[in-house]
Amino acid sequence: MDTILEVKDLVIHYETDDGRVYALNGLDLDLREGETLGLVGETGAGKTTLARGIMGLVPDPPGRIKGGEILYRGTDLLRCSNAEMRHVRGKKIAMIFQDPMTSLNPVTNVGVQIAEAISNHEHLSHRDALVKAREMLEQVGIPAGRAEEYPHQFSGGMKQRVVIAIALACNPDILIADEPTTALDVTIQAQVLDMLRELREKYSMSMLLITHDLGVVAQTCDRVAVIYGGEIVESADVFSLFERHLHPYTQGLLNSIPKLNEDVDRLQPIEGMMPDPTHLPEGCKFCTRCSYATERCRTSHPVMREVASGHSVRCFRYEQEERHEDR
Amino acid sequence: MRIDKPLLQVKNLKKYFQTPGGMLHAVDDVSFDLLPGSTLGVVGESGCGKSTMGRAILRLQEPTSGTVLFDGTDVTACSKRELKALREQMQIIFQDPFASIDPRMTVSQTIMEPLIIQHKMDRRDKKGLERKALEIMELVGLAPRLVNSYPHELDGGRRQRIGIGRALVLRPRFIVCDEPVSALDVSIQAQILNLMQDVQKQMGLTYLFITHDLSVVKHFSDEILVMYLGQMVEKCESKRLFAQPMHPYTQALLSAIPVPDPRVRMQKIPLKGELSSPIEPPVGCRFAKRCPYATSACTQKAVLPREIEPGHFVACVRAGEL
Incomplete structure (x- = not known):
């Protein structure tokens, strides 16, 4: 499968009064044509900053893109002008946000809101755009007759469908869904x-699904990347990740959720909390919460190592297992 | 078999709200018993009335009708003064740790406030209050150095520990936990759930645990009550509910939980449409419109919970045959 979007060594910081927030610290990620990639992490791990970075929506100030590349079909989006990005946003890469209540305009009916997205990118008359908007509503399972209704007349689930209709209206290549459910x-x-x-499937899109729900990942995604402290700590196809979770953080995440098919008396939480993003640990970002951490983890920074086909992990414990293709 | 007297008995509890569109039936005729030291999980989707029920039990919202017996005392018939005394034994933990604690009060002030309100301690006894605060903070896993911190300095997990500390300081017997972990990240959620289990054992607490997260409720509860549009549709022992759900709504709800294992493909029972309006609901089963098994009998008269097997209550005319 070809790579459609490649994020290389992306560094984004926020310069705030309280110091520099190290949101993304050399993040690498690739999204392949036609797949659903799950990005899993907790609050403050950098998930939303990544999504905003790809869309060119990092607020500056305080956000600063310090380095890296975001290649969409070979073009570096970070080098695009604002005008060029306007052709990418919505048309090539679309995004849906977590909260459908706040991402719609309360004083405009939903048909017009969908049509607005369409007229931004396609040369259609207002009337034709409205017709297409009604078709999009049908696509997401809302009767076209409700196009003249306003957001407050829809339930939460219906609003999220409207948001999806707006995102898909211009038939994008990539959909970034930030905690859509x-x-x-x-x-x-x-x-x-x-x-x-x-x-x-119908629109043959690729999807980056950002979530913290491992159940959603297991049921929806083809591949998974786990993000912690602004970098990917483990990535694999969904079957190998759930079968053999290697990184201590991934293990901790899976152990801390109650499972329906198992009975445990006590959950095993990850001790401690997310490190302060203005003062990230020097070595491995997870070392302060990791029960396996050694002196080396505190001082030097592990790199991603591929330990099985397509399964990479950022942890010194798997150094011996690294795969060497040429051996 | 243990024969315990229930600590809490809820009988035909109703809470209606007057709206411009008619009467909104938020909680409609719910009855159950709760044994001391046990946990009853209350699940249902947003708008099903689970939080309103929790509040009506504590009379944070006046019930429209019905009775709530707490250790034999009728909470609904109490005077204001009696209710205040009773509150010492009945506390609540709220969902949102950002909205439920006063931003202008320090950790120790927040935790100590109930003691002052209940005249257990004197506001001027600074030393005594701080000593007590540190005791509770240790119990809920807050570092002593945070004693004079303000909420904005703390993350969600720590704030929720304050909320729990505040609920525990009076040594209550019963706590309504209204979605206490929903606003927290999974790794922090597990810490808080463990904490709540530990203090339950230590202090012999009884919990009414309201949540929409079905995996959490199974882990945490002895019994589960499923609500739909203000009514109880099913109630039984936690493991049995997951092994053998009998109400079609419970079946659909359980089948929709995404399983964190990619090898397990979910057999979802699709539900038509969404929650209908709780304003002036029709007679008969409120789930009938979305139910794949509905017959004409379902909509003719009110469907009350029946005890299908010992301890397993189901409000469905076709329960047992499905």
């Missing part, structure tokens, strides 16, 4: 995820 109830979440999966 976190605000929704579980039965509605199931409906929305199923719909996203169908539409992803």
Whole structure:
């Protein structure tokens, strides 16, 4: 499978009054054509900064892109002008945000909001754009007759469908979904995820699904990347990751969720909390919470090592297992 | 078999709200018993009335009708003074650790406030208050150096520990936990759940644990009550509910949980549409419109919970045959 989006060594910091926030610290990620890649991490790990970075929406100030490349079909988006980025956003790469309540305009009806996205990128008359908007509503399972209604007349799940309709209206290559179902109830979440999966296939898009829910990842994604302290600590296809989670942080995450098919008396949480992003540990970012940490972890920074086909991990414990293709 | 007297008995509890569109039935005729030292999980989707029920039990919102017996005392018939005394034994932990604690009070002030309100300690006894605060902070896993910190200096997990400390300081017997871990990250969530289990054992607490997270509720509860549009649709022992859900809504709800294992492909029971309006709901089963098994009998008269097997209550006319 070809790579459609490649993020290389991306560094984004926020310069705030309280010091420099090290949001992304040399992040590498590749999204392949037609796949769904899950990006898993907790609050403050840098998930949303990455999504904003790809979209060219990092607020500056305080955000600063310090280095790296974001290659979309070979073009570095970081070198694009604002005008060029406007052709990419919405048309090539679209994004849906976590909270459908705040991403819609409350004083405009939903049909017009979808049509607005369409007219931004396609030479259509206002009337034709509205017709297409109604088609998009049908695509996401909302009767076209509701196009003249306003966001407050829709439930949370329905609003998220409208947001998806806006994102897909121009048939983008890549959809970035930032916690698209976190605000929704579980039965509605199931409906929305199923719909996203169908539409992803129908429009042959690639999807970057940002989430903290490992259940959603297991059921929706082809590959997974785990992010901690602004860098990827483990990446693999979904089957190998759930079968053999290598990084102590990934292990901790999976152990701390209660599982429906197992009974445990006590959960095993990860001790401590996320490191302060203005003062990240020097060596491995996870060393302050890791039960295996040694002196070396505190002083030197581990690199990503591929330990099995397509399965890479950033941890000194797997140094011996590194795969050498040429051996 | 242990024969315990229930600590809490809820009988035909109703809470209606007057709205411009008619009467909103937030909690509609819910009854259950809760044994001392146990945990009852309450699950359901947003808007099903689970939080309103928790608040109505504590009379943070006045119930429209029904009775709540706490250790034999009728909470709903108490005077204000009696209720204040009773609150010493009944506390609540709120969902949002950012909104539920006063930003202008320090950690120790927040934790100590209930003691002052209940006249257990004197506001002027600074030394005594601080000593007590440190004791509670140790219990809930807050470092002593945070005693004079303000909430904005702390992350969500620590703030929720303050909320728990505040609920525990009066040594209550019963706590309503309204989505206490929903706002927290998974690794922190596990820490807080373990803490709540530990203090439950230590202090013999009884919990009403309200949540929308079904994996959490299974882990945490002895019994589970499933709510749909203000009504109880199913209630039974936690493991049995997951092994053998009998109400079609429970079945659909459980089938929609994403399993954190890619080898397990979910057999989802698709539900048509979304939650209908709780304003002037129709007679009969409120789930009938979305139910794949609905018949004409479902919508003719009110469907009350029946005890299908010992301890397993289901509000469905077709329960047992499905």
